[in-house]
């Protein structure tokens with residue numbers, strides 16, 4: 221029998237006795253027809269490893285101890301994974317118990333992906349807000365906030381486990397999820413939060429080509445090469461946040477639309493381009509336009525459109541915000557827009573010299 225900690229390379233055949241830490245099933249379809257496969261995490265006293273089972277007894281459940289005979293190990297997404305296939309044998313050991321040593325791969329915020337569901341991350345906990353909730357008749361407290369390292373910020377939530385504002389911590393066993401194109405992590409009673417010391421991370425500046433998955437708390441800089449003609453002073457439905465062209469939202473005719481400022485433009489930085497949107501708060505600081513002081517009249521709308529064109533078209537800017545995956549691909553939502561000064565130029569210069577990682 222091999223122990224999980226001894227698995228260091230690919231192998232055509234080995235035998236393991238493991239506990240099923242997590243297991244999920246998924247349908248697949250190929251030229252031979254439809255089927256179900258299973259995947260998750262298996263573990264023993266020495267560690268954990270992901271697995272995929274093409275053939276698996278449907279009676280096997282989470283926390284069961286099983287013997288896997290003649291399974292194989294292959295690399296998938298740069299990580300070793302145990303495969304159970306038609307040559308393998310899965311033997312349930314109903315009377316056995318096993319203590320699993322949980323191990324997690326350490327991730328930087330920018331590399332978090334739902335392909336790896338439970339991970340270890342190190343960073344700063346901030347912006348924590350408490351909220352009461354009730355579910356299935358039980359009352360609880362959820363803590364929502366942010367988790368930041370030198371590569372970006374993700375939303376962090378915790379059901380029940382109190383999170384300390386400003387704590388520099390390593391979280392082992394954080395769960396990675398995706399919601400509306402954004403990655404978020406959550407902690408539960410099985411996660412381990414350990415205080416650690418490291419220098420205060422700077423807000424990272426990215427090349428557009430490096431923006432891969434939805435991460436927030438990052439900066440990009442470039443030139444606004446195209447500005448959307450419909451940018452400017454608009455009306456929005458307060459319920460669905462959609463732009464309203466008439467005086468009522470078609471789906472929410474009972475709601476009174478509210479004024480909003482909005483710009484969308486294409487930013488180019490020499491490595492690539494990205495579509496950017498900026499709302500009223502981001503616009504206010506940079507353009508001086510305050511939505512509260514504007515009237516929704518044709519004259520005012522015209523003058524706002526001209527001001528937006530003047531401040532954005534052909535201008536270099538520094539944007540703080542988040543990359544969001546949508547149906548049209550990756551977009552950037554700007555929360556702050558700043559003019560480019562000497563300090564920004566020197567940061568951009570060192571960024572462009574750096575090796576792509």
Ligand SMILES: [Zn+2]
Pocket residue numbers: 457458459460461462469470471472
């Ligand atoms: Zn609406």
